[in-house]
Amino acid sequence: MNCDNKRIVEVCRIFPDIIRTTLTYQDMDFNKLQEIRLRINQPLICIYDNREVIIHRITISAQMIRETMEHVSNYSLYAFEEEIKQGYITITGGHRVGIAGKAIIENGYVKTIKYISFINVRLSHQIKGCSDKVLQFAHKEDRLMHTLIISPPGCGKTTLLRDMIRQISNGTSNYIGQTVGVVDERSEIGACYMGIPQNDLGIRTDVLDCCPKDEGMIMLIRSMSPKVIAVDEIGKASDVEAIEYIINCGCTVIGSVHGDSYEDIMQKPILNRLISEKLFNRFIILSKDNGVGTIKDLISLE
Known part of the structure; x- marks a missing residue:
């Protein structure tokens, strides 16, 4: 080296x-x-x-x-x-x-x-541009849809989510930039050091670091007026309830969960609500089939 x-x-x-x-x-x-x-x-x-x-x-x-x-x-x-x-x-x-x-x-x-x-x-690794292939899928015309990344551990879901945040925040040639609120419960998305993100999350992104997801999502809605909320590793019933609340507030959600497939999530009682109640309408399934970050499937509910 x-x-x-x-x-x-x-x-x-x-x-x-x-x-x-x-x-x-x-x-x-x-x-x-x-x-x-x-x-x-x-x-x-x-x-x-x-x-x-x-x-x-x-x-x-x-x-x-x-x-x-x-x-x-x-x-x-x-x-x-x-x-x-x-x-x-x-x-x-x-x-x-x-x-x-x-x-x-x-x-x-x-x-x-x-x-x-x-x-x-x-070690923190940021791969800029890794979300290029899914960004259009996450949109319906010019509107960002509620998008959920489903991935087993170690398949690059946080890396993908991080780059989606950056591009949504900065805007691209096809989509205008939007204000993004990130609840970074385990400091993995922004990797904040002394409150400052060490990863590039875009110019319109606000980060609530080391805060429980359920509380953090509601805090950001009240304090930072985001258009988009991003969270990693949704897992608790209280996370799902908070997502319902912020969607009803008119905010778009992008997030991730641990799972092997769309069907796997449907079989988990808490996470099943994300699908059965149609909280998300875009699903990105990752695997390691052809290396970390392989896009195994893309599912749209509308």
């Missing part, structure tokens, strides 16, 4: 020297590097081009974990207490540092995580 690459510098800086040096000179294309995993007393492992690469010459020590967390938190874990409760910290560039260890529970909720012994750095 080329260490002049801004993104590899962003990631490398959080690691101890021995890991930083190894990653910098490993024979890899940084754009294909997806995850870097540190587990105490285990070898360094990378997920590269959807394959696992085990680097046996480095055994992760407690000191390496400690030093990495010091760099991630700028030597102040306390300042990231809220993020730690969620199990991850987002760093410059939108890269997510997932952590695991001993969960400290208070009143039935996770208060913090101590004795951090496992780290998973998920």
Whole structure:
């Protein structure tokens, strides 16, 4: 990898020297590097081009974990207490540092995580233009339709949703730009760092970061007057109820759910409402059949 690459510098800086040096000179294309995993007393492992690469010459020590967390938190874990409760910290560039260890529970909720012994750095990758093939499908003439992306994990649904947001917000040669409100519950769409999206979501997009989807959708309707609301990984009954509310307010929704097919979603009681009550009328089904992001099917209800 080329260490002049801004993104590899962003990631490398959080690691101890021995890991930083190894990653910098490993024979890899940084754009294909997806995850870097540190587990105490285990070898360094990378997920590269959807394959696992085990680097046996480095055994992760407690000191390496400690030093990495010091760099991630700028030597102040306390300042990231809220993020730690969620199990991850987002760093410059939108890269997510997932952590695991001993969960400290208070009143039935996770208060913090101590004795951090496992780290998973998920690298942020934005693929501009990946939604070109589905943008016209998501429209009826010049009107954006309620669109749902159905995808198994790891098939690129968030990447596709992110680029749809960018293009809807900026506008294209065929469609005027619209104000988009994004509820980014897990900081995966915008990858905000200190409140600023690290991914390009367009010039007319407002982001509510680290907020539950059901509450966030209603908050954005009341405060930011969006024409479009975007959410990732709809799953709870309260999410569906909030979607019903904002659709009744005249707002268009684009979102995603985990599922293998249209029929799969119909068999899940909560998600079935998205179809049976005709909350969505455009469905994009993804798979890995021909690589990540394969468009398996497009279904229109009108």
